[in-house]
Amino acid sequence: MLKKISFLLLFISSTAWADDGYRLWLKFDLIKNPTQRATYAKFSQFIYTEQQDAISQTASKELQTSLQGLLGKRIPIAKNIQDKKGGILLKVSATDAKTQALADDGFAIYTQNNNIVVSSKNPSGALYGAFALLRRIQTGLDISKIDIADSPKVRLRMLNHWDNPLGTIERGYAGSSLWKWYELPEVIDQRYIDYARANASVGINAVVLNNVNASARFLTDEYLQKVKALAAVFRPYGIKVFLSLNFAAPKILGKTKNSDPLAPEIRTWWNNKTQEIYKLIPDFGGYLVKANSEGEPGPQDFGRTHADGANMLAEALKPHQGIVIWRAFVYAADPKGDRFKEAYKDFKPLDGTFADNVMVQVKNGPIDFQSREPFHPLFGAMPKTPLAMEFQLTQEYLGFSTNLVYEAPLFKECLDSDTYVQGKGSTVAKVVDGSLDKHTLTAIVGVANTGSDRNWTGHLMSQANWYAFGRLAWNHALSSEQIAEEWIKMTLTQHPQSVTVIQDVMLKSREIYVDFTTPLGLHHVMGQNIHFGPEPWLERSARPDWTAIYYHRADSLGLGFNRTATGSNALSLYSPEVQQLWGNPDTCPLPYLLWFHHVPWTKQLSTGKSLWDEFSSRYYKGVASVEWMQKQWKSVANQIDPAIFADVDGRLAAQHREALNWRDACVLYFQQYANQPIPAPYPKPTRSLAEMKKIVEIYQLR
Incomplete structure (x- = not known):
């Protein structure tokens, strides 16, 4: 009776309260259509697994709890199956014919003897298969004759948290850190478990807990005990923990003379520290390292290479099957150089010198997570x-x-x-998944957008980026359209017309943002301190490559950074085919035009407009497109939870205000150089450039 009452309360609480976004895409509310509900119920009479390991047990419990919510009835976990029909069987077997071709963590789901079988080679695969089955039910797909097989394309599907010991998050916009360090290890917040569930549901299997600008404090026993507690929470969901480390930790914590990676005492220190970690956390994943970048310590401080530093740590991790992930985000402060080329210059010569348990982690583009960047030239340049x-x-x-x-x-x-x-078809994805160069150690990493806000990500629609990252890390062949549709149906609404409207907004949103901030390949013109709002006039900073003028190179003749042979020649870092694609300003795709060319203001583009007219028009179009997004969102109000609708509606209004600021600041600033009128039919901004500078100046106050 007590169990029935508890379930009833759970059911009522999940349906009666306003939706605050906490449940993410894991909303297992009662299916409204009785016929559809009855169809799914035919295959949900019981759940059975022979496996007693923690991950398999998690899979069966997730199925049980979720199906009870979806179907509105109790789903028993059977102790044996005998001649039972109409259930879900979780099967971990390397000999199952359906799993023979699967990679680790892969799964097959098929019907057999009127049961649905979720089969895998390892327990994690069973867990991912269970969530895949639930996803199909949540989105209304048929499961009566299901016969699918799916494997991840990369081995490590990882979130990096830039969280600090005091609870702040570098570049975090959703509250403070998820990890309540001062309460750990004694207090285990339910949020940690729910976080693990969300990650497992999209196949994420690794987490770096702390900021790449790392505090050595994370390697003390005080914090390792806390990390151990989190690892215990994540383990039943197939998630390994990693730590970012401060390369100078031996000197900071061990009081060594220095942190030279070739010094015997330093190697000994890291060996001992690593053994200490593995005694506490036997399945610890390894280390993430940011070194000799933006002031962080590293092996170059001692005349050593990045490979010297990485291999020292790899040696310490090797006996424990641990991995070193060494970031390639490095760039020297050279006012006459091109930051675009710096990582390539440092890392290309080191190809083939890293230990076999080392990965080099490369940002998607050569600068720094801009709204659009060409792919990083290191992809394809380090085949070994x-x-x-x-x-x-x-x-x-x-x-x-x-x-x-x-x-x-x-x-x-x-x-x-x-x-x-290696010829046409040598995509970045094939470099990353190892298929191009026959690597088995592979990873896709995302800098997390989670925080302590009740809805996890601040903007509820940003949950879709967490979800999309997990789905693409699992299978990069999935389309943006499919992922958006899944997320909308699981998170917001299943009303067909509303799904179509919201999906359309989502798919166009990135291009709209580019239009009102950095069109045609303009880049790095945001505010310098917090990277918010426009500041294209920024001329001075602590480093030349932190200014805006370093990148846009605006003058009376034109706009853009010449990276061809007559400029910085960064284009030469790519294959001849890519150079041909991007090297001619007459044929360069417009999204990359100002990345590689200094283009005259009067040059006619493929759109039929001059650079100035097209450039300024994009800003006006971007603002109008935000207004379109607002209108589209309002049209689905009756199909969205009122609390969620109001929150997103308000943020879209804020986005419109910010888009106007971007438009007015950039159009007025660059007009000084173009010396041309605002193209018809667009009105001249009502605010002056001086007024825009004052607004942006306030943004930068701390």
Whole structure:
């Protein structure tokens, strides 16, 4: 009786309260259509698994709880199946014919003897298969004759948290850190479990808990005990924990003379520290390292290479099957150079010198998570080294948590780009998944956008970026359209017309953001301190490559950074086919035009307009498109939870205000150089450039 009452309360609480976004896409509410509900119920009479490991048990419990919510009835977990029919069987078997061709973590789902079988080679695969089955039910797909098989294309599908010991998040826009360090390890917040569930539901299997600008404190026993507690929470969901480390930790914590990676005492220190970690956390994943970048310590401080530093740590991790992930985000402060080329210059010569348990983690583009970048030239340039892809979910350069920007098209644009290094079809995705160069150590990484806000991501629509990252990390061949449709149906509404409207808004949102901020390949003109709002007039900063003028190169003749042979020659870092594609300003795709060319203001583009007319028109079009987004969102009001609708509606209004600021600031600033009128039929901004500078100046106050 008590169980029935508890379930009833759970059911009522999930349906009667206003939706605050906490449940993400894991909404297992009662299916409204009785006929559809009855159809699914035919295959949900019981759940059975022979496996007693923690992950398999998690899979069966997730199925049980979720199906009870969807079907409105109790689903028993059977102790044996004998001749039972109409249930779900979780099967972990390497000999099942359906699993023979699967990779680790893969699964097959099929019908057999009027049961649905979820089969896998390992327990994690059973868990991912269970969530895949639930996803099909949530989105209304037929399961009566299901026969599918699916495997992840990369081994590590990882979130990087830029969280600090005191609870702040670098580039975090959804509250403070998820990890309540001062309460750990004694207090285990339910949020940690729900976070693990969300990750497992989309196949994410690794988490870096702390900021790449790392505090050495995370390697103390005080914090390792806390990390151990989190690892215990995540383990039943198939998630391994990693730590970012401070390369100078031996000197900071061990009081060594220095942190030279070739010094015997330093190698000994890291070996001992690593053994200490594995005694506490036997399945610890390994280390993520940001070194000799933006002031962080590293091996170059001692005349050593990045490979020297990475291999020292790899040696310590090797006996424990641990992995080093070494970030390639490095760039020297050279006012006459091109930051675009810096990582390539440092890492290309090191190809083939890294240990076999080292990966080099490369950002999707060569600068820093801009709203659009060409793919990083290191992809395809280091065939002997496994390269991990680093995307950014948190919207550092995409409007924080007040802008609706669906990032799947950005991820896909990079992954689908062709490097041509082994001929046509040598996509970035094939570099990352190891298929191009026959690597088995593979990873796709996302800088997390989660925080302590009740809805996890600040802007509820930003949940879709977490979801999309997981789905694409699992299978980069999925389309942005499919992922958006899944997320909408699981999170917002299943009303067909509303799904279509919201999907259309999501798919266009990234391009709209580019239009009102950095059209035609303009880049890095945002505010310098918090990277918010426009500041194209920025001339001075702590480093030349932190200014805006370093990148846009505006003058009376034109706009853009010449990266051809007559300029910085960064284009030469790509294959001849890519150079041909981007090297001619007459044929260069417009999205990359100002990335590679200094273009005259009067030059006629493929649109039929001059550069100035097209450039300024994009800003006006971007603002109008935000107004279109607002109108489209209002049209689905009756099909969206009122609390969610109001929150997103308000943020779209804020986005419109910010789009106007971007438009007026950039059009007025660059008009000084173009010396041309605002093209018809657009009105001249009512605010002056001086007024816009004052507004942006306030943004930068801390």
